[in-house]
Amino acid sequence: MSEPDPTLNNADLARAQLREAMAQLASGDRGALERIYQATSAKLFGICLRILGDRGEAEDALQDVYVSLWQRAKNYDPERGSPISWLAVFARNRAVDRLRKGKVRSGAVAVDEAAGIPDRRPLADAVLESSERSARVHHCIGTLEERQQDAIRTAFFEGTTYAELAEKRGVPLGTMKSWVRRGLARLKRCLEE
Known part of the structure; x- marks a missing residue:
């Protein structure tokens, strides 16, 4: 991994490290998958759990996410969005796929309701954007x-x-x-x- 830019705040640094790890994964670096997992698994597990309503099913869906990521990392385009947004869509789709295939035990939401499940926490992108705006304001005040x-x-x-x-x-x-x-x-x- 390259040296972190000392001018970046924590949110910017995390985003830059995740983008770098995605690029490394796309070129076949297995260690990058572990770094991506460490940075994103809690958020993605939460998405799967909310949709599936079962911890075991959510864990299985999360595993599917990272297997798919390993196979499709080259498809990620940083110009189209942040890695966490791309991975969140991946997680949602894997969870919904499990619902559609009928692999889920009771406690899951209906497939039609999965898209509308609210996440009360701000999206990772919103948190990062807010952090970026705050850093920009403080820079300009300076x-x-x-x-x-x-x-x-x-x-x-x-x-x-x-x-x-x-x-x-x-x-x-x-x-x-x-x-x-x-x-x-x-x-x-x-x-x-």
């Missing part, structure tokens, strides 16, 4: 003048009013509002880049 950074962080992250900020910093209210307004304008430009 490009502002120190007094603008301080004013924006204190006002928006701590809930301090402009009047309270102006009093704490010993500046007129209009000056504080101006710092924040100019800082927000620069922040917006940075986020749009």
Whole structure:
């Protein structure tokens, strides 16, 4: 595996490592399958279990997912989506296949209901995107003048009013509002880049 990029946050790093492992698996690296399993099995097992309603059946479906992955890793296209999304579709399809073939004991949902089973947790992609947005906002705030950074962080992250900020910093209210307004304008430009 290549050296991790020190500028990546944990979510970005996990996504990059998973993409790298998928590429390695596609070129026949058996060790990559273990890394992928470690990174994804809990999420994929949850998908299978929700659809099948039986732990044993979910484990069997999960095994099918990784056998299929080994055989079809070359089909993964990183331009079309994240590895976890692709694997989640794989898991759902394997679980639904087991339902259709009648291999499932009682406790499973009907095949028609499987697509609509809600997962109350945010999707892995949503978590990663939220993390990316947060990292981008913090990066852009870091490009502002120190007094603008301080004013924006204190006002928006701590809930301090402009009047309270102006009093704490010993500046007129209009000056504080101006710092924040100019800082927000620069922040917006940075986020749009």
